[in-house]
Amino acid sequence: DTGVSQDPRHKITKRGQNVTFRCDPISEHNRLYWYRQTLGQGPEFLTYFQNEAQLEKSRLLSDRFSAERPKGSFSTLEIQRTEQGDSAMYLCASSPQGLQTQYFGPGTRLLVL
Amino acid sequence: SQQGEEDPQALSIQEGENATMNCSYKTSINNLQWYRQNSGRGLVHLILIRSNEREKHSGRLRVTLDTSKKSSSLLITASRAADTASYFCATDAYGGANSKLTFGKGITLSVRP
Numbered sequence: 001d002t003g004v005s006q007d008p009r010h011k012i013t014k015r016g017q018n019v020t021f022r023c024d025p026i027s028e029h030n031r032l033y034w035y036r037q038t039l040g041q042g043p044e045f046l047t048y049f050q051n052e053a054q055l056e057k058s059r060l061l062s063d064r065f066s067a068e069r070p071k072g073s074f075s076t077l078e079i080q081r082t083e084q085g086d087s088a089m090y091l092c093a094s095s096p097q098g099l100q101t102q103y104f105g106p107g108t109r110l111l112v113l
Numbered sequence: 114s115q116q117g118e119e120d121p122q123a124l125s126i127q128e129g130e131n132a133t134m135n136c137s138y139k140t141s142i143n144n145l146q147w148y149r150q151n152s153g154r155g156l157v158h159l160i161l162i163r164s165n166e167r168e169k170h171s172g173r174l175r176v177t178l179d180t181s182k183k184s185s186s187l188l189i190t191a192s193r194a195a196d197t198a199s200y201f202c203a204t205d206a207y208g209g210a211n212s213k214l215t216f217g218k219g220i221t222l223s224v225r226p
Contacts, residue, residue, distance in 0.1 A: 045213045101146070
């Protein structure tokens, strides 16, 4: 399967713990996006990479959140000191240069107890 | 913040009927996209319409865009039980290097066999 993959698919953690999610975009897609989706809502933009450069971060991305894309391929999203309000589906999407269509992964569902 | 507002919030129809979903947005856009999301899964791109287009077709899908009213509609003809999903409109304000999407809250479509 050559689609966007995310790992893990589900994560349960206790409040205060750190978690890290991984996203592998479609090969040769230079743009990578992270979104967060809570129950009954549409996805909300978190951050965007073009190759390895993080070009935009939403105000939703507090200091506890950090994202990287070190070699311009896979990306990681880390949440430090998780809070119950961080419980959500974290979606990754990628897009090739010149196209506005985004291809989404299956998401990582996070539950913070 | 979410730009798009879909209408209705929920729609239940019989298999074979047409489903019409509407979306309104607030700011100028470069393009508008519709995505489908099956329960607990990632989003699947359905169709993209650019701001200079008024209507577009793809298989059983027909999308219209009225930039003067800042609204779009998605028509699914001859619906099938497999069309049961949540549908989101997403706007792209820039269309260039930073094509982040702003999603609405979504419409839950239920197609009864």
